[in-house]
Amino acid sequence: MKQLSKQMLHTQTGMTIKRGPEKILQFGKGNFLRGFFNWLLEGLNRETDYAGSTVIYQPNPGGSTHDYLKAQDYLYTVCLQGMVDRAAHEEYTLITSVSRTLAYQEWNEVIKLARSPELEVIVSNTTEAGLTYQKQACPINGAIPSTFPAKLTSLLYERFKAFEGIGGGIDILPCELVQKNGDNLKEMVCQHAADWDYDKSFYHWLTKENDFCNTLVDRIVTGYPKEDAAAFFDAIGYEDRGLVIGEPYHLFVIEGQERIRHRLPFAETDFNVRWGNVKKHSDIKVRLLNAPHTIMTSLFFPAGYHLVRDVMESDLSSPVMEEVFHELAASLPYSNEEKHTFIEDVQARFCNPYNDHYLHAISMSGVSKFKTRILPAIREKSVVDISDLYALALAGLLQMFRPSKKNESVYFGKRMEEFYPLYESETILLELDRFWTDYQKHGNFKKLVEDVLSSHLIWEEDARWLGNLTEPVTSYLNESLKSNMVTIIKKRPHT
Ligand SMILES: NC(=O)c1ccc[n+]([C@@H]2O[C@H](COP(=O)([O-])OP(=O)(O)OC[C@H]3O[C@@H](n4cnc5c(N)ncnc54)[C@H](O)[C@@H]3O)[C@@H](O)[C@H]2O)c1
Numbered sequence: 001m002k003q004l005s006k007q008m009l010h011t012q013t014g015m016t017i018k019r020g021p022e023k024i025l026q027f028g029k030g031n032f033l034r035g036f037f038n039w040l041l042e043g044l045n046r047e048t049d050y051a052g053s054t055v056i057y058q059p060n061p062g063g064s065t066h067d068y069l070k071a072q073d074y075l076y077t078v079c080l081q082g083m084v085d086r087a088a089h090e091e092y093t094l095i096t097s098v099s100r101t102l103a104y105q106e107w108n109e110v111i112k113l114a115r116s117p118e119l120e121v122i123v124s125n126t127t128e129a130g131l132t133y134q135k136q137a138c139p140i141n142g143a144i145p146s147t148f149p150a151k152l153t154s155l156l157y158e159r160f161k162a163f164e165g166i167g168g169g170i171d172i173l174p175c176e177l178v179q180k181n182g183d184n185l186k187e188m189v190c191q192h193a194a195d196w197d198y199d200k201s202f203y204h205w206l207t208k209e210n211d212f213c214n215t216l217v218d219r220i221v222t223g224y225p226k227e228d229a230a231a232f233f234d235a236i237g238y239e240d241r242g243l244v245i246g247e248p249y250h251l252f253v254i255e256g257q258e259r260i261r262h263r264l265p266f267a268e269t270d271f272n273v274r275w276g277n278v279k280k281h282s283d284i285k286v287r288l289l290n291a292p293h294t295i296m297t298s299l300f301f302p303a304g305y306h307l308v309r310d311v312m313e314s315d316l317s318s319p320v321m322e323e324v325f326h327e328l329a330a331s332l333p334y335s336n337e338e339k340h341t342f343i344e345d346v347q348a349r350f351c352n353p354y355n356d357h358y359l360h361a362i363s364m365s366g367v368s369k370f371k372t373r374i375l376p377a378i379r380e381k382s383v384v385d386i387s388d389l390y391a392l393a394l395a396g397l398l399q400m401f402r403p404s405k406k407n408e409s410v411y412f413g414k415r416m417e418e419f420y421p422l423y424e425s426e427t428i429l430l431e432l433d434r435f436w437t438d439y440q441k442h443g444n445f446k447k448l449v450e451d452v453l454s455s456h457l458i459w460e461e462d463a464r465w466l467g468n469l470t471e472p473v474t475s476y477l478n479e480s481l482k483s484n485m486v487t488i489i490k491k492r493p494h495t
């Protein structure tokens with residue numbers, strides 16, 4: 001079977017790829033942006049006279065070394081599968097509007113693009129880890145700033161100089177799942193500009209001409225189908241190493257000034273793109289979709305489950321998940337009707353019979369996500385009626401993120417006889433490794449749990465007193481290591 005390329009397409013279908021001007025610069029070529037933002041852009045090109053293309057930059061040096069997209073002339077396919085109005089739905093879209101991908105070391109090309117009058121929008125998804133401020137020296141002689149906000153500051157400064165401070169404003173759409181992502185990013189950029197003593201006139205241009213939009217994104221994208229790629233290739237008729245699988249559902253909420261609506265004319269299409277305040281969408285989505293994912297992984301990965309769908313459908317786990325949704329909903333202020341409608345839809349999405357969503361994939365940055373998604377839910381409930389589900393989930397998380405061995409720079413956890421890579425920041429993994437190594441010497445679970453909960457490095461606070469977690473987490477951890485999570489869940493009375 002032939003690999004996807006311009007030539008292959010032309011030969012097989014007579015199709016010739018034409019790409020519009022490079023209007024968009026994208027930080028990150030991960031599964032999510034390719035299955036969501038690039039798919040939306042493809043639709044915009046197809047359904048309106050937008051005619052723009054996207055340049056994708058790989059923002060961190062650790063990204064994949066082989067560029068599958070480049071090898072395929074920047075073409076790839078998005079396959080969306082799931083239930084729509086109770087009927088099975090499957091659709092394939094060939095993405096033709098990525099004009100180039102740039103490797104990390106091609107930063108000079110990004111700077112060139114930053115000076116281009118055609119550039120209008122910058123979009124990013126660098127994960128929560130990428131949207132952070134780290135003080136650093138002002139980049140000189142083409143040096144690559146280390147973080148995404150520092151890179152953005154540097155390239156906006158180059159644009160400011162190229163436009164001599166007049167016009168050329170960019171609409172910036174950070175898609176990281178962080179509350180007020182646009183406001184946060186703007187603050188970080190202003191801080192770097194101050195650190196680097198950039199001229200006051202840059203600050204005026206930055207704030208007057210550029211718009212940092214807050215956004216909320218929603219679509220479950222499971223990525224490349226490692227297990228059954230061949231079946232997909234048969235369906236599309238070519239080999240595609242960039243293939244991305246996702247669900248049909250999507251929502252993009254953008255809170256920005258009027259200009260972005262004209263620059264990205266989604267209003268002329270049927271896509272589920274909404275304009276205006278993102279707070280409520282974001283509160284509900286993060287608390288009732290992402291937080292259940294995080295808790296589900298902590299509870300059921302150690303219990304031996306692999307897929308989200310399996311957890312939703314098994315007799316053991318599905319009542320526990322009902323309880324999880326109920327608890328999390330109780331911590332949110334919105335109307336019961338809104339919350340319940342959202343939960344029903346999410347539960348149906350989690351049961352998607354066609355897409356395999358692996359708990360291990362969701363576990364990426366699991367400890368940090370527990371901090372940003374679950375601790376606020378605990379904090380927002382009174383201490384007396386805190387559910388012991390949170391303690392059980394935390395015990396599962398500690399078990400799951402117990403470093404068991406290290407190969408080169410990668411830590412591995414162990415489940416039964418199987419080793420799996422642990423994806424978390426090195427700082428957090430080092431801290432957990434230290435506590436678990438100490439535990440092997442003293443054998444005291446309570447001390448282990450206290451060490452973990454009191455670690456400011458992990459939680460940015462002393463979490464020992466939050467919901468009085470220490471005792472129940474200690475007891476669950478003790479029990480889970482003596483028997484296993486399945487036994488504990490079976491014994492646990494349901495509310
Ligand atoms: N996959 C989904 O269903 C989905 C849906 C909505 C939101 N998200 C969010 O999108 C993010 C990425 O998910 P994905 O499925 O695309 O994962 P992925 O692993 O395919 O992509 C991760 C991307 O983030 C970049 N990145 C990682 N750490 C970085 C850092 N420190 N600085 C700069 N860039 C960095 C990588 O280069 C890569 O482009 C996750 O944080 C997730 O919360 C995912």
Ligand SMILES: O=P(O)(O)OC[C@@H](O)[C@@H](O)[C@H](O)[C@H](O)CO
Pocket residue numbers: 177217218219220221289290293294361362364369
């Ligand atoms: O890394 P996370 O937890 O943000 O991602 C795992 C999933 O919860 C997430 O990717 C959802 O599928 C997505 O947020 C749906 O819009």
